Amino acid sequence: xxxxxxxxxEFAGTLGEMTLREIVELHPLPGGDFRDALLRCxxxxxxxxxxxxxxxDASLSESDLAELTGVIRVCLDCADVCEATARIATRQxxxxxxxxxxxxxxxxxxCVACAEECDRHAAHHEHCRICxxxxxxxxxxxxxxxxx
Amino acid sequence: xxxxxxxxxEFAGTLGEMTLREIVELHPLPGGDFRDALLRCxxxxxxxxxxxxxxxDASLSESDLAELTGVIRVCLDCADVCEATARIATRQxxxxxxxxxxxxxxxxxxCVACAEECDRHAAHHEHCRICxxxxxxxxxxxxxxxxx
Amino acid sequence: xxxxxxxxxEFAGTLGEMTLREIVELHPLPGGDFRDALLRCxxxxxxxxxxxxxxxDASLSESDLAELTGVIRVCLDCADVCEATARIATRQxxxxxxxxxxxxxxxxxxCVACAEECDRHAAHHEHCRICxxxxxxxxxxxxxxxxx
Amino acid sequence: xxxxxxxxxEFAGTLGEMTLREIVELHPLPGGDFRDALLRCxxxxxxxxxxxxxxxDASLSESDLAELTGVIRVCLDCADVCEATARIATRQxxxxxxxxxxxxxxxxxxCVACAEECDRHAAHHEHCRICxxxxxxxxxxxxxxxxx
Numbered sequence: 001x002x003x004x005x006x007x008x009x010e011f012a013g014t015l016g017e018m019t020l021r022e023i024v025e026l027h028p029l030p031g032g033d034f035r036d037a038l039l040r041c042x043x044x045x046x047x048x049x050x051x052x053x054x055x056x057d058a059s060l061s062e063s064d065l066a067e068l069t070g071v072i073r074v075c076l077d078c079a080d081v082c083e084a085t086a087r088i089a090t091r092q093x094x095x096x097x098x099x100x101x102x103x104x105x106x107x108x109x110x111c112v113a114c115a116e117e118c119d120r121h122a123a124h125h126e127h128c129r130i131c132x133x134x135x136x137x138x139x140x141x142x143x144x145x146x147x148x
Numbered sequence: 149x150x151x152x153x154x155x156x157x158e159f160a161g162t163l164g165e166m167t168l169r170e171i172v173e174l175h176p177l178p179g180g181d182f183r184d185a186l187l188r189c190x191x192x193x194x195x196x197x198x199x200x201x202x203x204x205d206a207s208l209s210e211s212d213l214a215e216l217t218g219v220i221r222v223c224l225d226c227a228d229v230c231e232a233t234a235r236i237a238t239r240q241x242x243x244x245x246x247x248x249x250x251x252x253x254x255x256x257x258x259c260v261a262c263a264e265e266c267d268r269h270a271a272h273h274e275h276c277r278i279c280x281x282x283x284x285x286x287x288x289x290x291x292x293x294x295x296x
Numbered sequence: 297x298x299x300x301x302x303x304x305x306e307f308a309g310t311l312g313e314m315t316l317r318e319i320v321e322l323h324p325l326p327g328g329d330f331r332d333a334l335l336r337c338x339x340x341x342x343x344x345x346x347x348x349x350x351x352x353d354a355s356l357s358e359s360d361l362a363e364l365t366g367v368i369r370v371c372l373d374c375a376d377v378c379e380a381t382a383r384i385a386t387r388q389x390x391x392x393x394x395x396x397x398x399x400x401x402x403x404x405x406x407c408v409a410c411a412e413e414c415d416r417h418a419a420h421h422e423h424c425r426i427c428x429x430x431x432x433x434x435x436x437x438x439x440x441x442x443x444x
Numbered sequence: 445x446x447x448x449x450x451x452x453x454e455f456a457g458t459l460g461e462m463t464l465r466e467i468v469e470l471h472p473l474p475g476g477d478f479r480d481a482l483l484r485c486x487x488x489x490x491x492x493x494x495x496x497x498x499x500x501d502a503s504l505s506e507s508d509l510a511e512l513t514g515v516i517r518v519c520l521d522c523a524d525v526c527e528a529t530a531r532i533a534t535r536q537x538x539x540x541x542x543x544x545x546x547x548x549x550x551x552x553x554x555c556v557a558c559a560e561e562c563d564r565h566a567a568h569h570e571h572c573r574i575c576x577x578x579x580x581x582x583x584x585x586x587x588x589x590x591x592x
Contacts, residue, residue, distance in 0.1 A: 171571045175498075198486065206536070395525075
């Protein structure tokens with residue numbers, strides 16, 4: 001089992017916390033449940049963005065590369081959208097709520113598209129199976145923000 | 149008048165073409181009107197992203213900085229969304245249309261938010277006036293894609 | 297104490313592992329000590345990039361904003377360099393070693409500049425103190441790669 | 445001939461100017477020759493970054509894809525470095541000169557690596573030939589900054 005999910009750790013079952021959380025919690029403006037949801041979204045977006053970069057790259061070295069062009073395309077797109085969304089969900093100063101919601105909606109849609117394409121290759125490429133999972137976690141974190 | 153808009157140039161009234169257009173037009177898959185709209189969108193996104201980075205930075209050096217925190221926040225967000233959207237609109241290989249549309253919709257919403265905030269400071273900061281204009285051009289280029 | 301550093305966790309004293317590590321370890325090309333160093337570098341770059349985005353944003357809402365323009369500038373730069381470096385350190389397919397080294401050298405230099413500027417404000421802004429620390433951790437992870 | 449290079453235009457032989465130039469020229473701090481060199485660098489980095497994204501994507505759709513994994517890898521890296529460098533060269537507020545130089549040096553090295561790999565495929569893929577050219581232009585613009 002991957003150590004992040006080890007049962008004796010406080011953050012079992014979730015991504016290890018990142019330093020950005022400590023910093024955002026020191027933001028001079030008051031926080032609350034919405035900020036917490038944004039922070040989980042930002043952390044999942046960074047994890048998903050890094051994973052999509054890694055899955056696109058692993059696919060580029062596979063012997064069945066010609067079957068994986070769809071995975072590579074959607075993982076590159078998903079990395080770009082997740083990283084932009086991570087930055088926007090991290091920022092707390094004077095947010096434009098329409099902008100924040102529109103970006104997180106686009107990220108949720110992007111994560112679904114990436115998970116679906118990676119799922120098609122999950123049986124023969126473990127990196128695609130893991131990437132699909134992280135996309136679904138990121139989509140769920142986006143949905144938590146959008147539920148407000 | 150800025151040379152890009154000089155009347156004796158083929159691309160009068162628009163951004164000068166970028167090299168990415170030449171390359172995308174050589175893409176092995178067939179193009180068409182939708183590709184042309186994506187390309188205009190990609191070019192405007194790169195111009196808008198760079199302009200928002202510059203406007204956030206100019207605002208950071210203004211003597212009325214405390215009045216400009218909203219401009220800085222939204223310009224940083226807009227630069228991030230525009231640059232991610234530029235990459236997605238540039239790619240032609242096996243696009244997921246839901247993903248492409250959702251991203252460009254988020255970009256259009258972001259450009260409107262940035263133009264509105266910059267407009268509030270346009271009378272006393274010329275860089276905000278120009279940034280609002282480029283955001284509106286980028287929004288229009290996004291809308292052209294979304295009209296398909 | 298921050299849970300990531302809790303002593304009963306396997307990854308005590310370091311950033312919680314990210315999913316990209318699992319994926320990179322499944323890369324079809326063989327790994328080794330250099331890959332391990334690249335992976336630590338990629339993880340620290342993502343943590344540092346997110347932290348710098350958060351520190352720039354917290355600074356933008358501080359009442360002594362006018363004293364913090366240097367922090368904001370260098371944190372924006374450091375976020376950009378760290379995120380580009382994270383992607384490059386993540387990729388394992390056919391690397392150009394000159395390119396990889398030059399990028400990681402620039403990241404190390406950037407992290408030092410950011411840590412120095414944040415240190416100047418660490419006494420009165422805890423987010424600057426934490427940001428300086430994460431920059432030093434990222435610099436150390438860059439140096440580990442450069443030692444090969 | 446590509447319209448940007450048409451002989452009756454003021455910016456013949458160079459990239460069309462981008463709106464970021466107008467904005468940076470309005471920056472409240474005084475400019476000079478170094479700022480001009482940074483601006484050319486920023487514009488070339490944006491052109492090169494977009495072109496590398498497009499060349500990686502065109503390569504992904506080519507029938508000899510398996511021969512082009514090195515091009516795809518280096519174009520992805522070059523797009524990431526160029527876009528980070530464009531942002532840093534655009535910002536004028538309180539620059540850390542070590543950081544600016546280190547980033548632009550990494551960009552110059554990256555552009556050389558990308559041009560060399562694209563050149564290897566220039567005879568059979570016109571998009572690789574054009575991409576190699578834009579990398580060399582970007583490298584030259586980096587060198588202009590580094591000559592100060």
